[in-house]
Each structure stands twice: as C-alpha cells, then as structure tokens.
Amino acid sequence: MVATGALGAVGVAAVAWPFINNLNPAADTLALSSIDVNVQPIAVGQAITVKWRGKPVFIRHRTPEDIKAAEAVPMSELPDPQTDNARVTDTAKKVRPEWLIMIGICTHLGCVPLGNKPGQDKGPYDGWYCPCHGSAYDTSGRIRKGPAPKNLEIPDYLFTSDSLVRIG
Amino acid sequence: MASSHGTPPVFNNKVIAWIDHRLPVFSYLEKEYHTFPTPRNFNYFWNFGAIATVMLVLMIATGVVLATNYTPHVLMAFDSVERIDRDVPQGWLIRDLHMNGASFFFIAVYIHIFRGMYYGSYKAPRELLWILGVIIFLLMMATAFMGYVLPWGQMSFWGATVITNLFSAIPVVGESITTWLWGGFAIDNPTLNRFYALHYLLPFIIVAVVALHVIALHVHGSNNPLGIDPKGPQDTVPFHPYYTMKDGFGVVVFLIIYAGFTFFAPDYMGHPDNYIPANPLVTPEHIVPEWYFLPFYAILRAIPDKLGGVLAMFGAIAVLFVLPWLDTSRVRSATFRPIYKWFMLVLVVDVVVLGFCGANPPAGFWIPLSQLATVYYFFHFLILLPILGKIERPLPLPPSIADAVLKKKAA
Numbered sequence: 001m002v003a004t005g006a007l008g009a010v011g012v013a014a015v016a017w018p019f020i021n022n023l024n025p026a027a028d029t030l031a032l033s034s035i036d037v038n039v040q041p042i043a044v045g046q047a048i049t050v051k052w053r054g055k056p057v058f059i060r061h062r063t064p065e066d067i068k069a070a071e072a073v074p075m076s077e078l079p080d081p082q083t084d085n086a087r088v089t090d091t092a093k094k095v096r097p098e099w100l101i102m103i104g105i106c107t108h109l110g111c112v113p114l115g116n117k118p119g120q121d122k123g124p125y126d127g128w129y130c131p132c133h134g135s136a137y138d139t140s141g142r143i144r145k146g147p148a149p150k151n152l153e154i155p156d157y158l159f160t161s162d163s164l165v166r167i168g
Numbered sequence: 169m170a171s172s173h174g175t176p177p178v179f180n181n182k183v184i185a186w187i188d189h190r191l192p193v194f195s196y197l198e199k200e201y202h203t204f205p206t207p208r209n210f211n212y213f214w215n216f217g218a219i220a221t222v223m224l225v226l227m228i229a230t231g232v233v234l235a236t237n238y239t240p241h242v243l244m245a246f247d248s249v250e251r252i253d254r255d256v257p258q259g260w261l262i263r264d265l266h267m268n269g270a271s272f273f274f275i276a277v278y279i280h281i282f283r284g285m286y287y288g289s290y291k292a293p294r295e296l297l298w299i300l301g302v303i304i305f306l307l308m309m310a311t312a313f314m315g316y317v318l319p320w321g322q323m324s325f326w327g328a329t330v331i332t333n334l335f336s337a338i339p340v341v342g343e344s345i346t347t348w349l350w351g352g353f354a355i356d357n358p359t360l361n362r363f364y365a366l367h368y369l370l371p372f373i374i375v376a377v378v379a380l381h382v383i384a385l386h387v388h389g390s391n392n393p394l395g396i397d398p399k400g401p402q403d404t405v406p407f408h409p410y411y412t413m414k415d416g417f418g419v420v421v422f423l424i425i426y427a428g429f430t431f432f433a434p435d436y437m438g439h440p441d442n443y444i445p446a447n448p449l450v451t452p453e454h455i456v457p458e459w460y461f462l463p464f465y466a467i468l469r470a471i472p473d474k475l476g477g478v479l480a481m482f483g484a485i486a487v488l489f490v491l492p493w494l495d496t497s498r499v500r501s502a503t504f505r506p507i508y509k510w511f512m513l514v515l516v517v518d519v520v521v522l523g524f525c526g527a528n529p530p531a532g533f534w535i536p537l538s539q540l541a542t543v544y545y546f547f548h549f550l551i552l553l554p555i556l557g558k559i560e561r562p563l564p565l566p567p568s569i570a571d572a573v574l575k576k577k578a579a
Contacts, residue, residue, distance in 0.1 A: 023349075024348050025351055025358070029351070049449060054353050055448070056448065109455075112451040131453060133529070133530055147472065149474070
C-alpha cells in the first residue's frame with residue numbers, strides 16, 4: 001500500500017519536474033552569463049557601465065585619492081564591514097586596487113544608484129548614491145548610510161590580461 | 169420523467185423544452201436568476217458583485233482583442249502597444265478600455281469587499297463564499313501585476329523588478345526561486361513572455377472561481393443590510409425583475425463613470441513614466457505600482473527588514489482569509505453593532521492613508537505614518553475584532569426583514 005503510494009509520488013514528481021525546470025534559465029540566457037570587457041580605454045577617474053546578466057555593472061578606474069580614502073575607513077564605521085582589499089581581488093587572488101568592479105544595483109530594493117556617469121551626484125561619501133531611498137556608498141562601494149543592508153555586490157571577475165577582464 | 173431536481177418547469181416553446189430536457193440550462197436560469205428568492209431590502213452596495221462580473225467579461229473581451237496585435241518580446245512589446253494606440257482601428261479605445269477597466273474592476277471589487285465586511289457577509293454559513301472571494305482577489309492582483317508588465321515601459325520593468333526581487337528575501341531558496349521566476353538573472357525576455365502566457369490564462373481561472381463563488385452564494389442565498397435571515401416569502405422578492413433591473417441600472421451608472429475616465433482622462437490613473445520604454449540601466453526616480461496596490465506597497469515598505477516587509481504584505485491579505493473566525497460577534501450587520509460600525513469606517517480611512525503612504529517616497533513623516541497605519545490595520549483584524557465581538561452590546565435585531573421594511577415605510 002505504502003509502496004504503491006511512494007511509487008505514485010515518484011511518478012507525479014517525474015511528470016512535474018520537466019514542467020517546472022522548463023522555467024529555469026535557458027541555454028541562450030546562460031551563454032551570456034560571462035562577458036569580456038576591455039578596460040584599457042577607461043581613464044583614471046572615469047567609470048563605465050556594462051550590462052551583464054541583464055544587470056548594470058559599474059567599472060570605475062579609481063584615483064589614488066579614492067583608494068586611500070577607501071582604505072582609511074575603520075571597520076567599525078561600516079554597517080557591512082568589508083576591507084577595500086577584499087573588494088578588488090579577482091578570482092585568481094590578484095589585487096588591483098585601481099579597478100573597482102561592482103553590480104550597480106542598490107542592495108535595498110534594487111534601484112540603480114547614481115554616481116557612475118559624469119555629473120551625477122556621488123553622494124556624501126564620494127562613491128555612489130541611490131536616489132530611491134537615500135542609501136550612500138563610499139569609494140569602495142560599501143554602504144555607509146541609508147536603508148541598504150549590504151555593500152554593492154562584487155561579481156566574480158578575472159583579469160585575463162592587464163586590459164581585459166572576464167566578468168562572471 | 170425521472171429527475172432528481174423536483175418538478176421540471178413547463179416550457180411552451182418546443183425548442184426550449186427539447187434543449188432543456190437534455191441540458192437543463194433554461195430551468196437552471198429560471199430557478200437561479202428568475203424566481204430565486206432574494207432579500208427585498210438590498211441597498212446599492214449589493215450591485216457590485218454584478219458590476220464586477222460585467223467588468224471581468226469586459227476585461228476578457230478587450231484583452232483578447234488586444235492580444236491579436238500585441239507582441240510579447242522585449243524588442244517589440246512597447247512598439248506593438250503604440251501601434252495599437254495609433255494605427256489599429258479603434259485600437260486606442262480597446263486599449264484604454266482595458267487599461268481603465270482594470271482600475272474600475274478593482275474599484276468594484278473593493279466596494280464589494282467593503283460591503284462584505286460591513287454587513288458580516290463573511291459569517292456563517294458564508295465563510296467559504298468569502299474565502300473564494302479572497303482567492304478571486306488574489307488572482308486579480310496576480311493578473312493585474314503581470315498585465316502591467318506587458319507594455320514594457322519603465323514602470324512596467326522596474327515595478328516588476330522590485331516585486332519579483334522580494335522572493336529573494338526567502339531564506340535559503342530565495343535566490344533560486346527568483347532566478348526560476350525570472351527565467352534568467354534579471355527581468356528580461358523570458359520573464360515577459362511567461363507573464364504574457366500567465367496573464368492570458370489567469371482570467372479564465374478567475375471565471376472558474378467566480379462560478380464557484382456564485383454557486384456557493386446560491387446555496388444559502390444572499391445576505392442583506394439587516395444581517396438577519398429571510399424567514400419566508402414576505403421577506404424576499406424574485407431576483408427577476410427586481411434585481412435584474414436594479415443591477416442593470418447600477419451597472420449603467422458605473423459604466424458612465426468608467427466611460428468618463430476612458431474617454432476624457434484615460435491616463436489619469438496611470439503613471440507617465442510608463443510611456444518611456446523600459447531601460448534596465450536607468451531607474452526611474454520613484455517606483456510606484458498602480459493605485460490599487462498602493463496600500464500593500466505601503467505595508468511592504470513600512471517594515472525596515474526585507475523579509476519582514478514581505479511577510480507583512482502577504483499577511484495583510486492572509487488576515488482576510490481567516491476573517492470569519494477572527495470576528496467573534498454573533499451579530500452580522502454593522503447596522504446593529506454601534507461600536508464596530510465606527511471602527512469599520514476607521515479601517516477604511518486607514519487603508520486610504522496607507523494608499524497615500526504608498527504613493528509617496530518613504531521619507532520624512534511618511535515613514536512613521538505608514539508604520540502607524542500598518543500597525544492599526546493588523547490591530548483591527550487581530551486584536552479588535554476578536555475582542556469587540558465579545559464585549560460589544562449590539563442593538564436589538566428586528567423580528568424579520570419584512571417587519572423592518574414595513575416599519576420604515578410607516579415611519
């Protein structure tokens with residue numbers, strides 16, 4: 001009796017699974033899950049936004065002042081403590097402090113923060129500022145003030161050469 | 169003629185009799201919509217079920233016609249809607265009817281829900297009728313949410329982003345569920361396509377649940393403003409012609425107001441940002457849903473914690489499911505509940521306040537106001553209703569409906 005029921009349940013699951021898995025990302029979506037970006041044209045102090053997996057990715061070529069300011073922040077001042085060093089390390093463990101690569105989505109409710117385009121408000125910490133509910137990020141993209149719970153997310157990236165970075 | 173449904177009616181028309189003997193649609197209509205004994209003291213609040221049904225049919229009709237010209241692809245959706253507006257004959261009209269029809273469908277349903285809450289229509293033996301209604305409401309919200317994404321404007325895209333992102337608040341499986349929902353790593357073509365498929369499907373599920381809703385209603389018949397059961401034929405009138413005509417009149421008045429907006433202010437209830445094509449790299453200054461979602465949006469944002477906000481928002485609808493058991497009063501209608509009557513009106517004010525909170529950015533005094541209004545909302549359902557039913561002294565109920573109606577006439 002129990003065996004019949006168990007086998008029946010397995011049968012239902014076997015029928016249901018293709019229908020449910022069908023809704024997961026398709027092959028063409030997954031193929032775009034890695035992109036290569038040439039960062040050589042980005043001057044010091046400049047930033048670009050690229051689209052990766054449907055989301056904006058901020059790539060900022062940081063100035064020495066940006067880096068110094070980021071490294072000087074004590075962990076106690078950070079709602080989501082993280083060293084600047086940890087945020088500029090690629091998947092091969094190489095640290096390039098001049099390249100800050102982050103997913104440009106506010107960790108609060110998903111707006112795209114300002115500060116990546118010239119002329120945009122960089123907010124009180126000279127990094128990025130989300131106009132939706134006032135979250136302010138510093139020059140390392142860490143949350144300093146406002147409702148966002150986490151720092152701007154760092155995706156997996158790898159510098160395949162000094163000018164080419166693979167994101168994802 | 170062995171039938172288990174009592175004496176079959178006699179039809180003079182031979183064709184009708186032939187059909188009815190094989191598929192008793194005509195005797196069904198005769199019983200349920202002609203002779204059906206309905207309380208004689210309905211007020212105009214009782215029109216809104218019929219009005220909601222008319223709106224459902226209208227939405228399906230306009231929707232199917234729009235579907236003949238709409239393209240559910242991120243590169244073509246926005247333009248296909250513009251083409252409907254500009255090039256397709258009377259496309260602008262069908263589109264505006266569908267767009268404003270959604271708003272008016274919710275207006276009718278919100279008034280219908282208010283009637284249920286004020287007059288105790290959710291109380292025994294109509295608990296399941298009420299629950300079916302809440303299910304219809306949920307299905308409507310899902311349908312409307314997905315429908316709003318289809319034009320692929322800025323508000324379509326970003327509103328959908330905010331709401332689908334909520335699922336990532338679920339611990340452990342949240343991210344995977346969100347990816348599965350999206351069919352990708354963000355809202356993109358797979359999402360648009362599946363929202364279109366589901367938006368087309370859900371209204372027909374709504375029709376099925378509405379059918380169950382009406383069947384459940386006809387088991388014990390309608391409630392009435394006095395909240396007391398009909399005791400005999402002196403308390404009721406046949407549904408036709410009294411309520412076919414009254415409903416018909418109410419529907420026409422409702423449609424006039426609906427037509428007023430559709431023809432003279434079609435974009436009044438919408439957001440201008442939705443006429444900007446969706447851009448995943450640019451967030452609009454303020455992301456707001458359509459007006460009918462604003463109170464729930466306010467509750468969502470009132471709780472500073474992401475998961476907490478999600479639970480509160482779904483909780484606000486979950487309390488509706490258990491309302492028949494939260495309210496301990498033995499008296500149905502607020503007419504005879506002098507204290508509850510005022511709290512019911514305060515709840516309406518509270519929901520309107522929540523609506524305004526949802527429309528404004530969560531800054532300044534809007535934050536504590538939305539938190540206060542959210543707390544009050546849950547206080548009403550979870551604390552006030554259980555207690556009030558036990559301590560309130562209701563007014564004496566009239567002996568019967570006919571009695572109350574005739575006394576009113578004599579007065």
